[in-house]
């Protein structure tokens with residue numbers, strides 16, 4: 408299959424977005440086929456986004472702050488521990504089994520402990536995001552370390568690279584493709600869990616915005632919140648994808 | 659400088675769960691400091707296994723390998739290695755790979771000097787202009803040349819090379835053979851000041867062109883015979899050598915003839931004796 412040039416794909420995507428908004432507009436504002444109370448038209452929703460701009464922005468900043476803290480911490484711990492455990496054959500085998508069990512538990516169930524042990528709901532959310540990232544990244548790193556071609560380690564050994572440096576300069580980059588699998592899962596889970604947490608017990612953030620107005624059945628704002636959440640997550644995923652392509656461009 | 663190599667009754671057995679496979683049995687030979695010795699033999703006879711012991715990556719099941727009188731217990735900066743298969747770090751550019759070797763070999767260099775030197779080594783193997791390429795963007799032969807540049811950069815007194823030119827086209831291969839000869843023979847170096855080189859190849863002409871002596875290994879897995887030394891030949895040609903003079907030399911032709919009979923297994927027991935006498939006479 409021939410690769411479609413990026414600009415053409417971009418044009419296609421813009422076209423699809425316009426098409427969806429147009430059909431939405433036709434179905435609501437023009438022909439009114441959808442019940443207008445729960446399906447406001449695009450005009451109303453977009454002007455609502457502009458009107459609530461400041462509030463929405465504060466929500467985004469709050470959510471992204473929590474994600475950034477939990478994700479970076481979880482990724483760092485997952486990669487660090489994975490490299491250390493992974494480099495010892497015997498520890499590695501045991502660690503893989505234990506991690507498989509622990510990572511199967513959805514991190515949201517730790518919220519009660521977070522609330523009991525941590526001072527704020529925000530801190531509990533960071534804990535949940537941390538765990539949501541930590542387990543898949545640890546799993547990915549362990550898999551990555553065992554996927555490293557032994558010949559590369561031998562190459563480094565005959566170059567007399569000291570062990571810790573081999574871990575950092577050889578094992579880590581060689582394991583990076585599988586580490587990124589873990590990071591992508593972690594990022595995806597983080598957004599799902601954070602939005603849920605904000606809707607359950609938060610007092611700020613994008614999920615909270617949707618939850619708050621759903622108590623008033625304000626569907627214009629609910630829809631505005633949903634659209635903003637979609638855009639923000641897509642933007643973060645795209646940036647992360649760029650980082651991944653940059654770091655793995657040698658592949 | 660202690661660079662002589664002594665291999666004594668070396669036996670290497672691969673064990674993997676239930677399977678045991680004896681790859682080398684009772685291999686012994688010695689090499690003087692500054693000697694270039696080729697190891698030849700057909701595929702699977704244990705050449706890479708022998709080298710992995712000298713590299714310090716594998717310990718013998720019995721017997722020992724000594725370098726400078728000391729048993730080999732692990733890799734050492736005095737031994738530079740070129741592996742048989744591509745062993746470049748795929749996330750580093752050609753220049754990065756060579757510079758990484760220099761980081762260990764010459765830790766005092768500043769980053770700029772290191773890159774400068776790495777560039778110089780790439781130039782020596784004919785890869786000027788390819789510094790910024792990742793290994794996947796290089797051909798197999800080019801990758802192998804980066805590996806050679808890396809070993810040159812490491813600059814150990816002992817050079818262990820496992821079929822370094824196997825994947826390289828005839829012309830570049832000849833250039834690299836000449837380069838190796840030139841570097842090893844040095845400009846006015848006394849024989850004992852040269853690097854000690856163990857050079858694995860399956861190419862008889864290459865072995866004759868380069869080496870002082872040739873060790874012929876042999877194995878027959880189908881009859882359960884592990885790799886062992888079949889013969890050791892002294893190449894009756896003086897250094898420095900030049901490819902062109904060599905091809906016209908009668909001593910070269912006679913020697914090549916005799917060894918190839920044994921190497922390709924076409925000899926009768928009697929003609930073998932005959933040929934060897936003839937070589938000694940030449």
Ligand SMILES: Nc1ncnc2c1ncn2[C@@H]1O[C@H](COP(=O)(O)OP(=O)(O)OP(=O)(O)O)[C@@H](O)[C@H]1O
Nearest residue numbers: 672679681700701702703704705706707708742879
């Ligand atoms: N890790 C291993 N486990 C088990 N057997 C091995 C292992 N490595 C090599 N062998 C066996 O040991 C024997 C010698 O292998 P080796 O790689 O040393 O051969 P070689 O002479 O270098 O061959 P080639 O010219 O093809 O590179 C072969 O029969 C091979 O199958």
Ligand SMILES: [Mg+2]
Nearest residue numbers: 705706742820
């Ligand atoms: Mg081999």
